[in-house]
Amino acid sequence: MIASPATASPRRCLVRPLLARIDLNAAVFRLDFEWPGQAPGAGQFFMIKVQRGALFLPRPVSVYRWDGASRRLSFLVLKKGRGTAELGQLEAGEAAALTGPLGNRWGDFFPPEFRGGTAGGVKAALVGGGIGIAPLSALGDELGGGFDLYAGFRSGSFGLESLREKADALVIASEDGTEGCRGRIPDFADYRGRPLVCACGPLPMLRAVAEKCRAAGVPCYVSMENLMACGVGACLGCTVQTTGGNRRVCADGPIFPAEALF
Ligand code: FES
Incomplete structure (x- = not known):
């Protein structure tokens, strides 16, 4: 038998400005946002879409860090297609639509x-x-x-x-x-x-x-x-x-x- 998610988080879709993008190497970068919605649990993910982006669909990205005190939500992203490449071009202050938290924990x-x-x-x-x-x-x-x-x-x-x-x-x-x-x-x-x-x-x-x-x-x-x-x-x-x-x-x-x- 497969356990199903024990908890369904109230998800929200919010447009948030990027706080910071930190390039960790040529292919991996970190995106930080301030997130006023439901605190994510470890294992959950968000759908992220660059507001000015050319692509129609958002990209699923797992939560990397969550600081409940500052409400700083961090994602680690690997560039491997057009969607993640678009995320990698986000600059601080630019808007992205975040939907989440999604999935089980x-x-x-x-x-x-x-x-x-x-x-x-x-x-x-x-x-x-x-x-x-x-x-x-x-x-x-x-x-x-x-x-x-x-x-x-x-x-x-x-x-x-x-x-x-x-x-x-x-x-x-x-x-x-x-x-x-x-x-x-x-x-x-x-x-x-x-x-x-x-x-x-x-x-x-x-x-x-x-x-x-x-x-x-x-x-x-x-x-x-x-x-x-x-x-x-x-x-x-x-x-x-x-x-x-x-x-x-x-x-x-x-x-x-x-x-x-x-
Ligand atoms: S992405 Fe649509 S059902 Fe999972």
Whole structure:
């Protein structure tokens, strides 16, 4: 059976001026907005559209950081198409339409005995690949510590500022060996005995993590990326096949038990 979102957040669509764009490398940038609406939970996402943009459809982007005190909402974006390239040209003060928060949360799946990042004194593992580190950063902030982090990149690293502080143990891998261990991160993670594993990244990485968790008998939850048009469950454009039938990544996810998908 697939757990459905435990909480439906009151979503809003608001036009907000960009507070800041910070380029982290040639392909990855951070966007910060002030968000007066519902506080997002870790794992949720927003649909973002540049007001002056040429593209009709907004782009789904996971929450990277949320500071409730200042109401600063941050996103990490990888340039990989026209929509994200448009987001990458936003300048401070320019307007974007933000719709959210959308989707379910990591916390919807956690057992009652899970506190901080541990259950019964045993730490959870967070496994992120590339831009998939974004929703895990939000989760790390929400947990506040008590977890181990495994982060994989093609080259170098990015998006680890808060996670470096909060993770009890941090293992980084890069495919070209420019940072951390050389190789793919699923091969370096220790899954045995974990109360749970949360993963986000490219599909082959998620599949590998899911297989290793299954072999270790550890519950695994994955955050899925998919092409989206409406972002609110209406168009069925983001449907994935699960063991429980077709599900919409935007409205039934983006977080699913790995066993339902792989
Ligand atoms: S994007 Fe329309 S149903 Fe998910």
